[in-house]
Amino acid sequence: MNVEAGLEWRLYKYMLVTRLFEEACIRWEHEGKMSAQVFPSRGQEAIAVGACLAMEKGDTVIPSFRTRGAMVAMGISLVEQLREIMHSPLAAGGSRDAPHHSSWPERGVMPGSTMIGGHLAMAGGLALAMQLEGQGQVSLAFFGDGTLGSGDLYETMHIAGTWSLPLVLVCENNGWEMATPWPKVRKQRALAPYAAPFGFATREVDGNDPWDIYHAARWARATAVGGQPVFLDCITFRSGTYSSHFGETRPGIEKEIAEWEERDPLKRMAGWLIDHGLASAQDFERAREDEEQRIQKAFRQVIAEIKGI
Amino acid sequence: MSTLTYRDAVGKALQDSMRDESKLILIGQNLTAHSLKTLAEEFGERRIRDTSVSESAMVGMAVGAAMKGWKVVVMIAYADIASVCHKAIVQSAAKLHYLTGGRLQCPVVIRLPIARFRGHGPMGNEVAASWFYNVPDLNIAMPGSADEAYWNFREALRRQTPTLFFEDRSIHDRAGEIAMKNSAGKARITRSGNRLTIIAAGRAAALAEDAADQLAKEGSRDALEVVSLGFIKPLDRETIFGAARKTGRVLIIQDEPPWSGYAPYIRCLLDELPPSSFAIAPRIISGADEYLPYWDERPFLPSVEGVVAAVKELLK
Numbered sequence: 001m002n003v004e005a006g007l008e009w010r011l012y013k014y015m016l017v018t019r020l021f022e023e024a025c026i027r028w029e030h031e032g033k034m035s036a037q038v039f040p041s042r043g044q045e046a047i048a049v050g051a052c053l054a055m056e057k058g059d060t061v062i063p064s065f066r067t068r069g070a071m072v073a074m075g076i077s078l079v080e081q082l083r084e085i086m087h088s089p090l091a092a093g094g095s096r097d098a099p100h101h102s103s104w105p106e107r108g109v110m111p112g113s114t115m116i117g118g119h120l121a122m123a124g125g126l127a128l129a130m131q132l133e134g135q136g137q138v139s140l141a142f143f144g145d146g147t148l149g150s151g152d153l154y155e156t157m158h159i160a161g162t163w164s165l166p167l168v169l170v171c172e173n174n175g176w177e178m179a180t181p182w183p184k185v186r187k188q189r190a191l192a193p194y195a196a197p198f199g200f201a202t203r204e205v206d207g208n209d210p211w212d213i214y215h216a217a218r219w220a221r222a223t224a225v226g227g228q229p230v231f232l233d234c235i236t237f238r239s240g241t242y243s244s245h246f247g248e249t250r251p252g253i254e255k256e257i258a259e260w261e262e263r264d265p266l267k268r269m270a271g272w273l274i275d276h277g278l279a280s281a282q283d284f285e286r287a288r289e290d291e292e293q294r295i296q297k298a299f300r301q302v303i304a305e306i307k308g309i
Numbered sequence: 310m311s312t313l314t315y316r317d318a319v320g321k322a323l324q325d326s327m328r329d330e331s332k333l334i335l336i337g338q339n340l341t342a343h344s345l346k347t348l349a350e351e352f353g354e355r356r357i358r359d360t361s362v363s364e365s366a367m368v369g370m371a372v373g374a375a376m377k378g379w380k381v382v383v384m385i386a387y388a389d390i391a392s393v394c395h396k397a398i399v400q401s402a403a404k405l406h407y408l409t410g411g412r413l414q415c416p417v418v419i420r421l422p423i424a425r426f427r428g429h430g431p432m433g434n435e436v437a438a439s440w441f442y443n444v445p446d447l448n449i450a451m452p453g454s455a456d457e458a459y460w461n462f463r464e465a466l467r468r469q470t471p472t473l474f475f476e477d478r479s480i481h482d483r484a485g486e487i488a489m490k491n492s493a494g495k496a497r498i499t500r501s502g503n504r505l506t507i508i509a510a511g512r513a514a515a516l517a518e519d520a521a522d523q524l525a526k527e528g529s530r531d532a533l534e535v536v537s538l539g540f541i542k543p544l545d546r547e548t549i550f551g552a553a554r555k556t557g558r559v560l561i562i563q564d565e566p567p568w569s570g571y572a573p574y575i576r577c578l579l580d581e582l583p584p585s586s587f588a589i590a591p592r593i594i595s596g597a598d599e600y601l602p603y604w605d606e607r608p609f610l611p612s613v614e615g616v617v618a619a620v621k622e623l624l625k
Contacts, residue, residue: 060377092412093408093409096407097409101408103408103412105376110373113400115400118396119369119401121397123373124366125374126374126376128334129376132334132379139373151365152369152397156366156369156370159363159370
């Protein structure tokens with residue numbers, strides 16, 4: 001997925017698809033049409049989408065919990081994703097793994113881990129294989145800032161830094177560990193200072209700015225291929241709930257949500273497209289209608305597969 | 310092939326595997342400067358890789374490399390350290406094949422030497438195999454002879470799911486003939502007899518063989534049939550059942566406490582045979598349900614004397 005004409009629009013569209021698809025999944029779950037727990041990425045979509053669009057053929061990505069956009073941006077269709085979520089007989093992975101860990105290895109989307117941090121070591125192993133093969137590929141993994149507490153993060157950084165592996169770690173630093181604000185459970189908000197001593201190149205990124213993430217990930221990719229692993233600390237905010245199984249767990253968060261809505265990545269990307277004369281309000285409206293229809297169509301298709309129609 | 314010690318059989322298995330498989334790497338501590346110096350001279354530090362003590366990430370990275378089609382041997386210093394990387398073994402390695410519907414394979418071997426009788430104390434003298442007995446898809450090898458050490462290792466690297474390779478240092482100097490052919494994880498009849506069958510693995514299998522030899526010296530030639538399991542998971546049911554039926558008297562020896570592991574499992578498995586298959590109910594000798602003190606572990610573990618005494622009792 002290299003830079004090409006239409007990248008601007010794809011950044012917008014994949015974030016839109018991610019948001020609408022997650023909203024639909026939550027709705028279907030609450031209506032009793034599916035049982036999947038959704039970890040909404042609302043407000044954070046730019047990180048997964050921007051980073052994955054910066055990857056190239058042969059690179060691998062390990063999604064985290066709140067990175068549906070990674071699957072979308074890596075080209076996994078909603079039908080394919082819904083097959084895993086709803087246990088269609090055509091599900092490539094047989095609906096065995098939790099839907100946020102669904103994988104399509106032959107297309108670079110690798111299985112993650114429910115053991116927070118465990119997947120970072122696997123990403124390190126992918127990077128080791130890539131280094132041995134010498135084909136100029138990189139391994140990227142997403143994780144939340146709560147993973148700072150996981151020993152596997154340090155062990156992986158320790159080895160990857162020593163071995164100069166082509167590894168890109170992308171932290172979605174939203175400042176909340178479920179219901180707990182970061183100052184209660186760690187000393188400082190910024191995580192890049194933790195990674196640098198292990199030999200990582202680091203960069204703090206505006207996690208709500210798709211362009212900042214995309215460019216940082218392009219730099220990260222080049223740096224990793226050049227022999228230094230990279231840690232991107234993407235500062236963001238979770239505008240949605242922790243998961244569809246919970247209501248809002250952060251009392252008094254309304255003001256902060258309102259403030260961050262102003263920095264919403266979809267709004268910002270739409271503003272950028274308008275400012276550059278590349279899209280109009282009508283285009284966004286039409287895109288929304290089209291994608292909602294596509295989502296409904298995908299749902300109907302997968303239901304039909306399940307019913308054997 | 311040739312006669313080798315158990316120790317050298319493992320070394321040869323490593324060397325032959327490295328020669329045969331260009332996409333095989335070894336990860337561990339003190340390899341290139343110490344334990345695998347000769348191998349490192351042959352294959353280089355690209356394929357034999359030193360790390361510091363990061364066992365959880367070492368196993369996790371092996372799984373990641375396997376996702377790209379590599380085979381990896383993770384060299385853990387001794388079996389107790391399996392507790393440090395338990396998560397990576399169970400959640401990352403063992404589940405990979407299942408979670409991906411078989412689209413990804415995990416030919417990873419985790420070498421876990423059992424380090425008893427060397428004064429390591431209770432955090433260095435565990436067997437640790439039974440901790441993993443309820444993990445589906447996880448192969449567990451516990452070789453009891455040089456031949457098993459060689460071929461179980463080679464076999465493990467051919468499997469689609471990971472293998473814990475419990476190599477017992479206390480039998481490192483035992484020598485034996487290495488067969489010409491891989492018996493693909495089948496149990497072996499290492500002593501042939503017709504009065505009582507002992508089923509065991511690792512050091513316990515070696516004890517059983519020594520007990521059989523002692524009884525033969527005492528005049529009870531051909532008394533004991535000894536089954537050395539090699540792989541304690543999955544189990545070679547056919548050989549176990551055949552040997553049990555042959556004598557109708559079964560003693561299972563396990564070098565760990567009795568709560569879980571192959572001994573209680575095989576004891577249950579034998580219930581699948583008709584009761585008339587047995588002259589007496591199958592019995593178990595296991596390690597004590599205690600930790601092992603550093604000054605002397607032997608009083609708490611199965612011994613040749615104990616096995617001989619038990620056999621004599623059961624043959625009365």
